Amino acid sequence: MELDKSIPCAVFGASGYSGVELAWLLHNHPLFVLKHAYSSSAREEAEPLAGLYPQIAGQLDIILQPWHSDLLPQLAQQVRVVFLALPHEASAELAPVLIKAGLVVFDLSGAFRLRDPHQHLQAYAFEQPDIGVADVPYGLAEWTILQGNEPLVAVPGCYPTAAALALKPLMHLVQGTPLINAVSGVSGAGRKAAAHTSFCEVSLAAYGVATHRHQPEICQSVGCPVIFVPHLGNFKRGILATIYAPLEAGTTQQDVDLALQRAYSAQPLVRLCQKPPAVNDVVGTAFCDIHAVVHNGHVILCVAIDNLLKGAAAQAVQLANMYFDIPASTGLTGRGGVI
Numbered sequence: 649m650e651l652d653k654s655i656p657c658a659v660f661g662a663s664g665y666s667g668v669e670l671a672w673l674l675h676n677h678p679l680f681v682l683k684h685a686y687s688s689s690a691r692e693e694a695e696p697l698a699g700l701y702p703q704i705a706g707q708l709d710i711i712l713q714p715w716h717s718d719l720l721p722q723l724a725q726q727v728r729v730v731f732l733a734l735p736h737e738a739s740a741e742l743a744p745v746l747i748k749a750g751l752v753v754f755d756l757s758g759a760f761r762l763r764d765p766h767q768h769l770q771a772y773a774f775e776q777p778d779i780g781v782a783d784v785p786y787g788l789a790e791w792t793i794l795q796g797n798e799p800l801v802a803v804p805g806c807y808p809t810a811a812a813l814a815l816k817p818l819m820h821l822v823q824g825t826p827l828i829n830a831v832s833g834v835s836g837a838g839r840k841a842a843a844h845t846s847f848c849e850v851s852l853a854a855y856g857v858a859t860h861r862h863q864p865e866i867c868q869s870v871g872c873p874v875i876f877v878p879h880l881g882n883f884k885r886g887i888l889a890t891i892y893a894p895l896e897a898g899t900t901q902q903d904v905d906l907a908l909q910r911a912y913s914a915q916p917l918v919r920l921c922q923k924p925p926a927v928n929d930v931v932g933t934a935f936c937d938i939h940a941v942v943h944n945g946h947v948i949l950c951v952a953i954d955n956l957l958k959g960a961a962a963q964a965v966q967l968a969n970m971y972f973d974i975p976a977s978t979g980l981t982g983r984g985g986v987i
Contacts, residue, residue, distance in 0.1 A: 655972060656726060658684040660742065661733035662712055663692075665835050666756055668701050668986050669961035670731050675708045677965065677979035679972075682708075683727050686715040688734050701986055717745070724749040731964055732756060736772050743800060744779045752971070753800045754964045760784045760802040761865050771861035788812055788869060789966045789976065790915045801967050804869070806836060806959025807862040807878060810889045812869040813918060813936050814949040817911035818904060819870055821947070824894035828866065831879040832887045833927070835987060836955045850882040885956055885987065886927035891949040901942040908940060916977040917958070917966065924950035932985035934962035934977070957985065 657674050661667040662685035674682040685697055697712045698705040713719075723730075730746050732739045732755045739757035746753050760776065762768040763786075768776045779800060785792055787801045790813060794801065804812070811828050834850055854877050863876045895904075905920075912918040918936045921929075925937035930952045939950040953959050962980050969978050 653679065654681045655679055655728055656681050656683045657729045657731065657968075658682075658686065658723060658727045659731045659733060660686045660715065661688045661735075661738075661756075662697060663687045663700055664733055665956055665987055666960040667733035668697065668704075669956045670733055670756075670964060671697060671710065672704060672708060672984070672986050673961055673965050673979060674731075675710075676982075679974060679978070680729070680965070680968065682710060684723065685710045685712050687712050688738060689714065703986060720745065720749055724751060728752060729754065729968060731968075733961070737774055740774065740777050744777055747779055747799045752798075754787075754803055754968055755800060756803045756960055756964055758805060758861060758865070760800060761786060761804065761868075763868060764864075767864045767868075771864055786869065787963070787967045788816075789963050789970065790912065790918060791816060792967065792970070794967065794971045796971050796973060798971070801971065803960070803964045803967060805862045805865055806832065806887055806953070806955040807860075807876070807889070808865045808869055809959050809963060810887050810936065810951045810953045811866045811874070811876070811891060813953075814889070814891055814938050814940075814951045815870045815893065817907045818893065818940075818947060818949075819872065821895050821899050821903060821907060822872070822893045823896045825872070826870070826874045826891055826893035828874055828876045828889060828891045829879070830876070830887055830889035831881045832955055833881060833883045833885040835885045836880075836887070836959075850880060852879060852881050854879050883927065885954055885985070886931045887951075887953050887955045887959060888925075888927050889949075889951040891947075891951065893947050893949070895942065895945055895947055897945070899942065899945075899947075904940050904942055904947050908938065912938075917980065925952035927952055930954050930958070932957070932983045934958050934966065934980040954985065956987070
């Protein structure tokens, strides 16, 4: 790699689970170079990121800095791309400032995902900021085309990534409302300690029934209403989704298989499986594994992703690869993960 071809990057929210996964992916990427890592709060003191995650000690020796607005001129001179792994409102506030400074932003929060302002307000309880762009790309990577001049790309949520990757190739065959049951590991709740996400407290249970903010995002992505029921499981990371969708009369297994193959035969990070995938098949990877069965006029889709990688950090890097006309899977085909 020639030094003048490297792409300098910064990660905001690097202390969180998705943020540290981003930092690790960028550190090991052949073209992206991690220059700065910022915490999500200006009240925190600078410290080595390895102090929070000892598993990267001696490998990623970057300092986690608190962000202050007076650092912006320096950041704009040293960095081209910024990844935001921040709370939704923090991203909404910071992204326009970074864009105005000429930086390219990949936002992992929900601040810019929903196109309908009313749906956004209802889901996130704050108004979506105007960044002067008519249409912010929704970056479901396998279904997105980037021109390389967009100031901001909205990275999808973890549940919507799993659900949409499975359903979108089949929507021309679906006749009715898909039902999505999905279970996530506790890392999906973030790093901040809370009793209800403690391993000692978690028991497999549904939550956010009919109220989860990812439901309108899934509907937007697949183009139809869905019933979505998320669950929290007592495992660290990963998502397993089981999706049931009624099919047009006469639809066969061959029709479904062909639609999936047409969609993903050239997509290296989606694997079509001969049996239902397990969470352990994808943990620590950027892959989405999909298995489909036609039964009694329905398609049953079993889908597995790593919520912190394909559902967050790895998809953000995949989109950045595409943005800079780098092969989409560059830096993403190994197995790892920090936490």
